[in-house]
Amino acid sequence: MDNLYSLTANELLxxxxxxxxxPEDIIESVCSRAQSVDGKVKGYLGxxxxxxxxxxxxLPASGKLRGIPVAIKDNICVEGELTTCASKILSGFRPPYNxxxxxxxxxxxAVVLGRANMDEFAFGSSCExxxxxxxxxxxxxxxxxxxxxGGSAAVVAADEAVMALGSxxxxxxxxxAALCGVVGMKPTYGRVSRYGLIAFxxxxxxxxxxxxxVCDSALLLGAIAGYDENDSTSVNIPVPDYLSCLTGDVKxxxxxxxxxxxxxxxxxEVDAAVKEAVALLKGKGAxxxxxxxxxxxxxxxxxxxLATAEASSNLARFDGVQFGRRCEDPQNIxxxxxxxxxxxxxxxxxxxxxxxxYVLSSGYYDAYxxxxxxxxxxxxxxxxxxxxxxxxxxxTPTSPTPAFKVGERSSDPLSMYLSDIFxxxxxxxxxxxxxxPCGFTKSxxxxxxxxxxxxxxxxxxxxxxxxxxxxxxxxxxxxxL
Amino acid sequence: xxxxxxxxxxxxxxxxxxxxxxxxxxxxxxxxxxxxxxDKLNERLDISKDxxxxxxxxxxxxxxxxxxxxxxxxxEAVLSNAPQKKGNFFKVPRIIEE
Numbered sequence: 001m002d003n004l005y006s007l008t009a010n011e012l013l014x015x016x017x018x019x020x021x022x023p024e025d026i027i028e029s030v031c032s033r034a035q036s037v038d039g040k041v042k043g044y045l046g047x048x049x050x051x052x053x054x055x056x057x058x059l060p061a062s063g064k065l066r067g068i069p070v071a072i073k074d075n076i077c078v079e080g081e082l083t084t085c086a087s088k089i090l091s092g093f094r095p096p097y098n099x100x101x102x103x104x105x106x107x108x109x110a111v112v113l114g115r116a117n118m119d120e121f122a123f124g125s126s127c128e129x130x131x132x133x134x135x136x137x138x139x140x141x142x143x144x145x146x147x148x149x150g151g152s153a154a155v156v157a158a159d160e161a162v163m164a165l166g167s168x169x170x171x172x173x174x175x176x177a178a179l180c181g182v183v184g185m186k187p188t189y190g191r192v193s194r195y196g197l198i199a200f201x202x203x204x205x206x207x208x209x210x211x212x213x214v215c216d217s218a219l220l221l222g223a224i225a226g227y228d229e230n231d232s233t234s235v236n237i238p239v240p241d242y243l244s245c246l247t248g249d250v251k252x253x254x255x256x257x258x259x260x261x262x263x264x265x266x267x268x269e270v271d272a273a274v275k276e277a278v279a280l281l282k283g284k285g286a287x288x289x290x291x292x293x294x295x296x297x298x299x300x301x302x303x304x305x306l307a308t309a310e311a312s313s314n315l316a317r318f319d320g321v322q323f324g325r326r327c328e329d330p331q332n333i334x335x336x337x338x339x340x341x342x343x344x345x346x347x348x349x350x351x352x353x354x355x356x357x358y359v360l361s362s363g364y365y366d367a368y369x370x371x372x373x374x375x376x377x378x379x380x381x382x383x384x385x386x387x388x389x390x391x392x393x394x395x396t397p398t399s400p401t402p403a404f405k406v407g408e409r410s411s412d413p414l415s416m417y418l419s420d421i422f423x424x425x426x427x428x429x430x431x432x433x434x435x436x437p438c439g440f441t442k443s444x445x446x447x448x449x450x451x452x453x454x455x456x457x458x459x460x461x462x463x464x465x466x467x468x469x470x471x472x473x474x475x476x477x478x479x480x481l
Numbered sequence: 482x483x484x485x486x487x488x489x490x491x492x493x494x495x496x497x498x499x500x501x502x503x504x505x506x507x508x509x510x511x512x513x514x515x516x517x518x519x520d521k522l523n524e525r526l527d528i529s530k531d532x533x534x535x536x537x538x539x540x541x542x543x544x545x546x547x548x549x550x551x552x553x554x555x556x557e558a559v560l561s562n563a564p565q566k567k568g569n570f571f572k573v574p575r576i577i578e579e
Contacts, residue, residue: 096558189538203537232544233537298526301519312496319497321571326564333576334497342499350498354489354508355515357496371522373534380535414514430538455538 004029005159006478009068009216012162016067023056023067026162027111030069034114034160037481043135043145043155045074046082047114055111063109064223070105071161073152074115075122076207077196078102081112085198086130087120089344090324099196100231101165101207101224108223116164117151121315122172122200123348124148125419128410131346136406137180138479139445143403146176146419152210153180157446158481163220164210169200170303171398171423173208174435178398178448181437183217183465183475184210188456189430190235192221193228201310202233204303204427213475214436214466218242221458237456245459246466251285253392253464260296261396261422273439273447274397280471281395281464291391293382298375299425304417305359305372306428312356318344351413380429387454393461396422398435398448422450432458436465437474446474484512 004012004026015021031049038044052069059066072078075085077095079102084090102112119129127135127150135150137143138158145154149166153176156164166173168186177184185208192207199205209220222243227236257278262271282288320326320340327343330336345353359368386394400421409416426433431452438449453461469475489509493500500508556569565572 093562096554096561229546232546233539235539298522301522304515305519305522316497320564321573322559323562324564330574333574336574337497338499341497342501345498347504350500350504351508351511353496353498354492355512357492358484358488358512361492361495367523368519370534371528373536374528374532375522375526377532377535378528380538412514413511414518417515 005033007162008212009065009162009219012068013066023059023111024053026067027052027056027069027113030113030159030161034155037158038160040141040481041136041138041154041158041160042133043117043151043158043160044071045084045086045115045117045132045151048081048112052111052113059109060107063107064219065105066109067111068109068162069111069113071114071116071152071155071164072102072112073149073164073166074118075167075198076101076165077198078112082115083198085121086118086132087344087346087349088131088325089318089341092325093323095196097196100193100228102196104224110223113161116149116155116166119148119150120346120349121198121311122148122167122169123311123352125171125175125416126409127151127176128406129346129348134406137403138481139181140403143405143445144179146179146399146403148172149184149210150176153177153182153184156180156182156210156212157479159478163212163216165207165224166210167197167205167207168427169204169307170427171420173210174423174433174448174450175399175420177210177435179403179446181446181474181477182210182212183214183434183436184208185217185221185434185458186426186432187221187225187458188432190233191225191432191456191458193226193231193234195228195230199314201307202314203310204307214462214469215243215246217434218246218462240459242459242462245463247463248467248470250281250464250467253286253460254390255281255286255288255464256291256386256391256394257288258291258293258296258394258396260293263400265400266397267401269441270397270399270401270447274395274449277438277449277468278395281468284467284471286464291386291394293386293425295375295378295382296425299379299428300417300421302372302375302379302428303424304355305368306376308352308356309360309369310356312353312360315349315353348413376428379425383429383431392453393464394452396450396452398422398450402441402445402447426452431455432461434461434465436468438468438472439474440477484509484516
């Protein structure tokens with residue numbers, strides 16, 4: 001068995017059940033894969049093989065993920081391990097506690113394998129804003145993997161991890177999943193505890209799975225979901241058995257296609273691939289209809305006001321007092337704050353802190369922040385209306401283009417922000433969505449489609465995504481590295 | 482609305498963020514583009530009816546937990562990441578003038 005690294009978690013669990021492999025074999029296989037390809041992909045900020053092997057020797061007797069190595073985005077706290085948000089300001093930071101999702105993974109027998117690279121503080125759509133190095137797309141290393149969970153998506157696509165956790169504030173799981181040809185889900189706001197996720201925008205952030213297929217997504221979501229008294233925004237409703245939602249059948253499911261998501265200027269190959277996926281689902285018995293989400297065009301504007309406002313407030317804690325780096329030889333307390341932050345934050349973080357502080361500042365609050373909060377309500381109403389009318393899911397492209405070239409958008413923040421045009425509304429509303437591979441461009445780049453569900457209806461979007469996957473093999477392709 | 486360098490400097494001071502002159506003018510220029518885009522909310526969208534502002538996906542009241550004593554994190558763990566400490570305290574430059 002020398003290709004264990006290429007298997008899904010569900011496949012590996014079956015082998016572990018039969019005792020034909022040991023957890024240590026899986027860790028050895030995945031680590032040697034990472035050792036041979038991560039020099040090209042650069043998806044990891046660090047791998048702890050010895051630690052992982054140590055954990056594998058002391059696994060709980062049972063668990064949904066017993067023996068499965070998982071990569072963790074570098075903004076999710078792992079006790080005693082470096083957790084830096086790919087930022088210099090947190091260099092050397094070792095959290096004194098585990099995020100709830102990490103506790104849950106460990107109690108289910110998963111093994112934390114390494115820290116996945118990301119855009120600094122999750123600010124970006126390309127992974128180029130990491131303060132350490134950019135991650136590259138395993139399908140074409142002259143291109144970006146998407147972001148901000150670019151490292152998580154890239155290591156799963158390159159078989160350097162069996163599965164990974166990311167976080168999604170405006171598309172940061174789904175967009176890199178689409179661009180790397182893997183499955184990525186943002187659960188309903190409140191479905192997964194955010195305790196121990198270093199906050200970007202607290203009313204939008206949600207942790208979710210990046211996996212090789214939909215079954216693994218259902219498996220990992222089931223392991224991390226649930227109420228947590230340490231996160232008062234987590235919601236106390238039972239977690240269904242997501243794997244049992246995967247019937248392989250879409251017959252009778254009502255799928256809406258929002259006309260606002262098929263816009264001029266969208267990549268033609270993306271447009272064609274998504275429309276073909278719609279036709280396939282229709283052929284398998286789904287009831288497809290056009291719907292309208294009329295406030296879609298305002299989503300990016302609303303997002304960049306609210307998300308930066310929340311970020312500017314959340315990032316106030318990085319001041320050189322309690323953790324992270326502090327500037328050399330501060331003259332007084334103000335000098336310490338200003339220089340610590342000026343030296344520690346990268347360009348995009350500074351831009352967002354300024355924009356967020358500006359829209360919250362006296363004289364601009366009503367025109368920007370308050371207005372954006374109102375339009376956010378209208379965007380949520382759009383979703384409420386179509387789901388109340390009986391839709392099971394909404395199908396859209398995940399990203400308007402396939403992976404772009406490294407450097408192509410890095411000097412123009414607005415063009416970078418528009419990369420998330422199809423994913424942002426979902427965070428503003430709070431509903432769940434999943435991106436699944438739905439084709440490749442002629443030049444061999446993955447294309448993803450997005451299925452959006454109503455609040456806490458992850459089971460339905462997983463079912464539709466899985467049924468699609470049963471009839472296609474896009475998710476089985478692997479990049480040549 | 483055009484953003485002047487002075488405005489960026491003022492906001493940077495509010496945010497306790499030291500910027501170089503080059504960063505100030507670059508950010509001023511980039512904010513012009515971003516705010517120009519964001520201004521479509523003010524130009525093209527008329528919210529005539531009274532829409533309540535939305536701060537959070539779940540319109541919840543403040544959740545309370547039971548008022549029960551439980552252990553907090555140990556002092557050494559909390560101080561383990563301190564850039565500078567003295568005894569059981571975080572050490573910072575003098576805040577109150579002599």
